[in-house]
Amino acid sequence: MSNLRLDKLLADTGRWSRKEARELVKQGRVRVNGQPVRSPEEKYDPAGLSLTVDGTAVLYEAYTYLMLNKPAGLLSATQDRKQKTVLDLLPPELQKRGLFPVGRLDRDSTGLLLLTNHGELAHRLLSPRHHVDKVYLVQTEGEIDAADCAAFARGMTLGDGEVCLPAGLEPLENRPGWCLVTLREGKFHQVKRMLAARGKPVLSLERLSMGNLHLDKALDAGEYRALTPNEVENLLQSAGLGTKKSQS
Numbered sequence: 001m002s003n004l005r006l007d008k009l010l011a012d013t014g015r016w017s018r019k020e021a022r023e024l025v026k027q028g029r030v031r032v033n034g035q036p037v038r039s040p041e042e043k044y045d046p047a048g049l050s051l052t053v054d055g056t057a058v059l060y061e062a063y064t065y066l067m068l069n070k071p072a073g074l075l076s077a078t079q080d081r082k083q084k085t086v087l088d089l090l091p092p093e094l095q096k097r098g099l100f101p102v103g104r105l106d107r108d109s110t111g112l113l114l115l116t117n118h119g120e121l122a123h124r125l126l127s128p129r130h131h132v133d134k135v136y137l138v139q140t141e142g143e144i145d146a147a148d149c150a151a152f153a154r155g156m157t158l159g160d161g162e163v164c165l166p167a168g169l170e171p172l173e174n175r176p177g178w179c180l181v182t183l184r185e186g187k188f189h190q191v192k193r194m195l196a197a198r199g200k201p202v203l204s205l206e207r208l209s210m211g212n213l214h215l216d217k218a219l220d221a222g223e224y225r226a227l228t229p230n231e232v233e234n235l236l237q238s239a240g241l242g243t244k245k246s247q248s
Contacts, residue, residue: 006032007040009051009060014096029054063118064097065232066090067213070113071221076104086113089222102126103134103186103210111136111207112215114235115224124239125210128165128185132211132238136181136191140200144171144179148198152181158197164190177203211238 004012010021010030022040024030030037031052032044051058068086070076075085078100087095102114102122116122124130152169168182181191192202208215212234219225227235 003043003045005040006030006037006042006044009044009046009049010053010058012062012097013058013060014093015058017096024053063121064094064099064116065118065227065235066094066099066115066224067216067219067227067231068101068113068115068224069215069219069221070105070110070207072108072110075107076101076113083107086115089224090115104188105207106189106192106205109205109207110221111205112210112213113207114210114213121236121239121241124241125235126186130240131184133168133209134183134186134207134211135209136183137178137206137208138181138191138195139178139203139205140195141177141203142200143176144169144200148195148200151198152194156194156197158193162187162193164194167194180208211235213238 006025007018007021010016010024011018016024025040026038028036028038031050032042033050046060046062049060051060068089070086073084074088075083077085078087079085086101087099090099098117099115100117100122102116102125105111105113114122114125125132149169149171152167155166156164158164164187165183165185167184168180170180170182172178172180181195183190187193191205195202213227213231216225
């Protein structure tokens, strides 16, 4: 990673604005590798950097990765003038880190939602070219049959001309109307539209996994946690970025 300005390093933690970070440095309250620094413009390599403010260690992370168990009723967006979004579940210091949801879940859909500020990872997870599976637990009106599964496996052209790549559809034994849907792309309302085209409207939808990242069942709806270093590395690998060091 290239060297970054000291005020940016501090601001990227989400604890201070860029202006506040500059003032902290100018007031002599910041030390870098044990030495006081008074120039916000000084640049440093974040790798292995020891950074303190008023004697308290400050951890710099190039990227932040959070797993959220999305509840129904919130938008998968960074902001909205009229409705609450998933970012409203986070404390202010995390809201300031430039996080965004990777792949939308409808307002009434639930389950795994990755929040990060790692743009390249998000792009690769969502791009069909990288073959990252997303698995959903779905309840439908009517039972899934062999013809439905075959239609998904072939790929579908919806009524508006939208072409959907081949996808997985697996009915669950002893659970009439329930199925698992596996996608490698993320078109608008895709699961709902594909099943509706088969005459099986969706009643509920929960995302279970994205690549090798699985929803932590210990998280109640609306709860979140940071990904573990192992989860981050596995996710990077599934997106073809495994050779890069994770910053979690």
